[in-house]
Amino acid sequence: MSAIPRVLSIAGTDPTGGAGLQADLKSIGALGGYGMGVVTALVAQNTCGVRSVHVPPAAFLAEQLDAVSDDVTIDAVKLGMLHSVPLIEVVAGWLARVRSSAPAAPVVVLDPVMVATSGDRLLDEKAEVAVRRLCAQVDLVTPNLPELAVLVDEAPARTWPDAIGQARRLARASGTTVLLKGGHLTGEGACPDAIVTTDSVHEVLGRRVLTTNTHGTGCSLSSAMATLAARGLDWPAALDRAKEWLTGALEHGAALDVGHGHGPVDHFHELRPRMTATGSWTAARWHANAAVREAVDACAFVVTLGDGTLDRDQFHWYLAQDAYYLGEYSRLLARASTLAPTREEQVFWARGAATALEEEAALHRSHVGDASVEASPTTLAYVGHLHAASGEYAELVAALLPCYWLYADVGERLRALDHDRHAFHDWLGTYGDPAFVQAASEATTIVERAAHHAPSAVCARMVKAFDRSMAHELAFFEAPLAGRRAPEVQPSTSVSDRRTSAASSSSPIPWAASH
Ligand SMILES: Nc1ncnc2c1ncn2[C@@H]1O[C@H](COP(=O)(O)OP(=O)(O)OP(=O)(O)O)[C@@H](O)[C@H]1O
């Protein structure tokens, strides 16, 4: 199996992208797979309902399937809308061939799609028996409550314990595992799902999201399960993860503002914080500062820190300057907290200020001892710039952002160079810390919001503030090796002693280390 599982969805389409094949491809991608798609039926539908369905000949479905399996190793298959008996027969025959001929049989998940969220039928009534038969050929079936009732030929369950009983009967009859979905249960609070086999139940209660953006949740969940199983998770673990992801996707669906009926969920909500490079103020600044960023990556300090040849004295000088910088940066973060327009932003900056101070103290203890740090001209210039930008919130946060963003960015690359015997192993390992990356992305979101609301004159000051901070960041990285260093720190202990203690108590991105 490849590290990125190759997952094939065999399903109908939704041109509005919330359900069917389109939702499957997004879900597979969001959970780390490579998505492929074979179309069973073309459905003219939107968030309000299904208008018409066009079904290409069954022979053409067979051609599509063979085109994929003749060429690509398939790690998982998700079956969605199968429409009618001839199509089900083609899929069943193809599945049997692939499962017997492939070196490792793909995991197969069947979403027994019968009725859309809008209430429109997507499966021929005569095909219900064929779907029931297909259940025995797959590894997981994911019925909602009405579909489960059809599959066991009983009235729809009204309570969760009844539904679990039905799911158990389906598991017994088909010899497969059932993912029972509780989306159709009414009631506030929980929205339970469960993995049910003949002799076990793994329940995930989940929180119910108050939203009308529920179009395609079943498609998305089944594709997520197929992808996670292909990544090696067992069904209970896959459901735990998929449910967490889907609940978040439901929570973020409304913000997409797609359609007037049951809108889609946001499949990529977990990635949005990292997607700021799409047509935004912050992305534009990031792009405009490409040359500065390249210079940071290429500067001798960063390069030699990465390859381990950096002079230790120069590294310690840099850390001492950083301690000074952080003490002042903390004051500016606190100032941003004072000026913040919302409680959420106030808390974010206040936390940053506290952490920066704690880490400044840790750096001082371990590197500088009792001696005070004399700030270099470069450090003073950067801090002076931040103070000068502190008159208004939008300008200040724009000035504060590069310190977060650039460190997260450079840190990611430095972390990749780390190995057990690296001279700066203790430091590199702490770069790219997910908590720090998260803080940097929150800071970016805040600045984006501030830019969005700022009048153009303020925006112009934000641009200057951000760009100047980027230039100061570069100078800060260049300073240790630029011959500008003076004996500003009088070490009270030997270099090696200090290194050991610093490595265990501080992070190179110190002010975010204990977020
Ligand atoms: N309002 C909600 N809040 C939280 N989770 C939900 C909500 N609605 C549905 N879900 C979850 O979405 C998944 C799909 O459930 P549901 O029972 O709605 O399936 P479905 O009817 O096949 O979906 P579809 O809308 O695609 O037809 C399940 O994990 C369910 O728990």
Ligand SMILES: Cc1ncc(CO)c(N)n1
């Ligand atoms: C194509 C297709 N498959 C499944 C569903 C169920 O939501 C839908 N609406 N459309």
